[in-house]
Amino acid sequence: MPTIVEKRVLTPITKLFRVEAPLIARSARPGQFLIVRVREGGERIPLTIADYDAATGLVTIVVQEVGATTRRLGALEPGETILDMVGPLGNAIELAPGGHVVGVGGGFGSAALLCLMRALRRRGDHTTIVMGARRADLLLLVDELRAVCDHLELCTDDGSVGFKGFVTQRLQQLIDGDSPRRPDHVVAIGPMPMMRAVAETTRPTGIPTLVSMDPVMIDGTGMCGGCRITVGGEVKFACVDGPCFDAHRVDFDEAMRRTKMYVREQEAALQRLETEGICHAG
Ligand SMILES: Cc1cc2nc3c(=O)[nH]c(=O)nc-3n(C[C@H](O)[C@H](O)[C@H](O)COP(=O)(O)OP(=O)(O)OC[C@H]3O[C@@H](n4cnc5c(N)ncnc54)[C@H](O)[C@@H]3O)c2cc1C
Numbered sequence: 403m404p405t406i407v408e409k410r411v412l413t414p415i416t417k418l419f420r421v422e423a424p425l426i427a428r429s430a431r432p433g434q435f436l437i438v439r440v441r442e443g444g445e446r447i448p449l450t451i452a453d454y455d456a457a458t459g460l461v462t463i464v465v466q467e468v469g470a471t472t473r474r475l476g477a478l479e480p481g482e483t484i485l486d487m488v489g490p491l492g493n494a495i496e497l498a499p500g501g502h503v504v505g506v507g508g509g510f511g512s513a514a515l516l517c518l519m520r521a522l523r524r525r526g527d528h529t530t531i532v533m534g535a536r537r538a539d540l541l542l543l544v545d546e547l548r549a550v551c552d553h554l555e556l557c558t559d560d561g562s563v564g565f566k567g568f569v570t571q572r573l574q575q576l577i578d579g580d581s582p583r584r585p586d587h588v589v590a591i592g593p594m595p596m597m598r599a600v601a602e603t604t605r606p607t608g609i610p611t612l613v614s615m616d617p618v619m620i621d622g623t624g625m626c627g628g629c630r631i632t633v634g635g636e637v638k639f640a641c642v643d644g645p646c647f648d649a650h651r652v653d654f655d656e657a658m659r660r661t662k663m664y665v666r667e668q669e670a671a672l673q674r675l676e677t678e679g680i681c682h683a684g
């Protein structure tokens with residue numbers, strides 16, 4: 403069972419874990435994900451591989467506590483084990499080399515830019531990360547992200563640090579600005595409304611844009627159909643065909659509707675958990 407060797411509290415509801423998983427660390431690529439189970443009989447949840455290190459055998463995950471299973475995971479401590487962790491799953495992000503890649507991150511998605519932007523910069527791409535949050539204290543892993551890209555642009559809704567406004571407004575400025583800072587590729591990872599807004603920002607320019615879709619997943623192997631989305635009018639399964647897709651072809655209306663399908667069951671699971679007394683643990 404994968405053992406947790408490090409835990410960091412990034413925000414009151416966001417925890418980073420470094421976990422011993424040498425086989426996954428050896429074969430992981432940016433953009434891939436894991437399916438994790440915290441306890442026997444518990445649900446399987448998909449989590450992005452935020453970072454990995456083949457030399458140490460450690461895999462980094464960043465968990466935002468939104469419901470029962472993510473809270474159970476968030477309550478684990480170093481030395482404890484995660485019941486099982488399957489991966490790497492899904493396809494790695496593939497981009498033509500040599501351009502200026504702008505990674506746009508929000509929430510736990512910002513963490514997923516760590517391994518992606520490091521890999522792109524190492525092969526010689528020009529790299530910018532545009533990361534947004536409501537306030538300065540909700541920005542994740544600022545120093546770590548600064549270290550893996552050429553430019554880090556911070557955006558806060560309240561202007562408490564960096565650019566005052568949304569990531570899409572700063573992205574628009576980069577698109578309209580001097581040619582060296584104009585993106586050749588955009589990769590957006592974060593909440594679905596943010597990824598949708600990024601898609602609409604780049605659509606008129608035709609700048610190739612990828613989004614990492616996070617629909618409800620159950621098996622993560624293409625069998626259950628839970629993660630079905632429509633891309634360019636075709637049915638795709640995010641777990642095996644994605645999770646990254648051409649942002650300009652994704653049917654976001656449908657994808658956002660489908661994430662609300664199990665709200666009643668999710669609320670019931672949370673209530674059961676609260677009766678067990680597991681809350682946001684530091
Ligand atoms: C490919 C992929 C990568 C992801 N990477 C991360 C990550 O790195 N860090 C992170 O914190 N979260 C990530 N998620 C989302 C995470 O899987 C869900 O937040 C988690 O499954 C919620 O489980 P829960 O029991 O805590 O909450 P639930 O009570 O099940 O749900 C609470 C909320 O989360 C949404 N949700 C529920 N199940 C899923 C699901 N299987 N997939 C997506 N959204 C769901 C619901 O719409 C609801 O709003 C990822 C999802 C996908 C598909």
Ligand code: FES
Pocket residue numbers: 618619620621622623624625626627628629630639640641642
């Ligand atoms: S999670 Fe079951 S088909 Fe993708």
